[in-house]
Amino acid sequence: MTALLELAGITKRFGLVTVADGIDLSVGHGEALGIVGPNGAGKTTLFSMISGDLAPDDGEVRFDGAVVTSRDAAARCRLGLGRTYQVPRPFEDMTVFENVLVAARYGAGLPTRAGYELATSVLAETGLAAQANLRAGALTLLQRKRLEVARALGTRPRLLLLDEVAGGLTDPEVEELVAIVRALRGRGLAIVWIEHVVRALTSTVDRLVCLAGGSIIGDGTPAEVLASAAVREVYLGSDPEAAPAAPERTAPDLLGKLLR
Amino acid sequence: MDWVNALVQGILLGGLYALFACGLSLLFGVMRIVNLAHGDLAVLAAFLAYATATVTGVSALWATVVVVPVFAVLGYLVHRGLLERSLAAGPLATLLVTFGLSIVVQNLLLESFSADSRTLDVGSLVSASLRITDDISVSYLAVLTFLLAAGVLVGLQLFLSRTQLGRIVRATSDDPEAATLVGADSRHVYGIATALAFATVALAGLMFAMRSSFDPNIGPSRLIFAFEAVVIGGLGSLWGTFVGGIVLGLAQTVAAQIDPALTLLAGHLLFLAVLAFRPQGLLPARSM
Incomplete structure (x- = not known):
């Protein structure tokens, strides 16, 4: 059975900033997937490209086996x-x-x-x-x-x-x-x-993806992803390039939320 | 009794202004488009009815039955072919496009019908009147116009508030992007709104043409009445437009009672006063 939603090589740049860098992601029928990531990681932009509010520069969006990349938001809604x-x-x-x-x-x-x-x-x-x-x-x-x-x-x-x-x-x-x-x-x-409120996610989803700097840096069960070194590093902010610091949410605050 | 007569005539005249203004109000309320070609479209409708009546020999009243639906279709096409493209480029672009449309319509009419003044012949209806007292008599045409205006405005309001299509027009007007997320095709929805606006402007143009003469260049001077009615009543509110039309009509006839030379000036002064002291209009809308 094919996946319900498939993203293949989704890329989006705003000027010099790459908000989606060749993202591949698939969501199965009935699956609950959580997406976390620091502010500016490109989460909402990714949503906009899935819903059709925003066109990707490159890549393909497939929904239920059909390519919908060039269909507008209203058409995707009806699908x-x-x-x-x-x-x-x-x-x-x-x-x-x-x-x-x-x-x-x-x-x-x-x-x-x-x-x-x-x-x-x-x-x-x-x-x-x-x-x-x-x-x-x-x-x-x-x-x-x-x-x-x-x-x-x-x-x-x-x-x-x-x-x-x-x-x-x-x-x-x-x-x-x-x-x-x-x-x-x-x-x-x-x-x-x-969701930023991670404990809300972990109690509900069966799979978690962590997005940072326009790329997927973690994908697996919530426990696996939250335990991974790459994800913890992004949330700790020790790699400033991979994780642009969020002005209103400090790294310790986010880590606190993650570990709560 | 002259004053009572002036009030009655003012209210009836206001019905015509309201009917004329509601298309302008609708386009602004739904799409924030200021249609500078509004007056010329009314004149175009009058010429279309004139031509239909002349060629087929039917009465001008029957020509209405043809012209209004034709205008609705024209409205949809004008939106999809012209306004839609300019909407994305911002309010200035739509203003320029409708201004251009105004010039094109005027010159097409001048080319096809010459600069002569015409009237729409509605036979005895134009002079028939109902004598209420010795001093007050109302023309059937004016009463018919007023009833049409009331019917159109109530109908539009019910359409917007009660029907599925009306709801999606309101939703799209409120937030076009969010409306696409509930499956609305904003281009089609806006096309429908434009079709309705064009149908009402055609109706108003024909009622104008039945009571006074028209020529290809009269559109802009008519447009000002629609603007005044819309602004006096409150932008984007159909009830406001109805009230605005009546207030404008009253101001004109009451002033004419004092001195006929004051007729138009009184309307303009009232309009300026509303702009200065109550810029949101008499019955402002939250939105359409």
């Missing part, structure tokens, strides 16, 4: 690629329900009635049923993060790309989101999850 943004971007003036409904209608291609049903069940699944008729712009950060996941689920994805859904939340809030993701994982949805 079954769902994505969340690191900073939630709901349609502010629409209700929570409408936000998910447009996804069900256009992303999943459902007729009206089935769209309503999917939107209702997705909101229940993400714990937003009580907020369904609120204007999305009025939500709290946790609720916005939930809506970001709900809207992506509304497109009925076969692969869900989660970009730091736990970022900026308190510990109990992170637990709530992790529970949602774990439930999704339980029903066989393939997930690729970028």
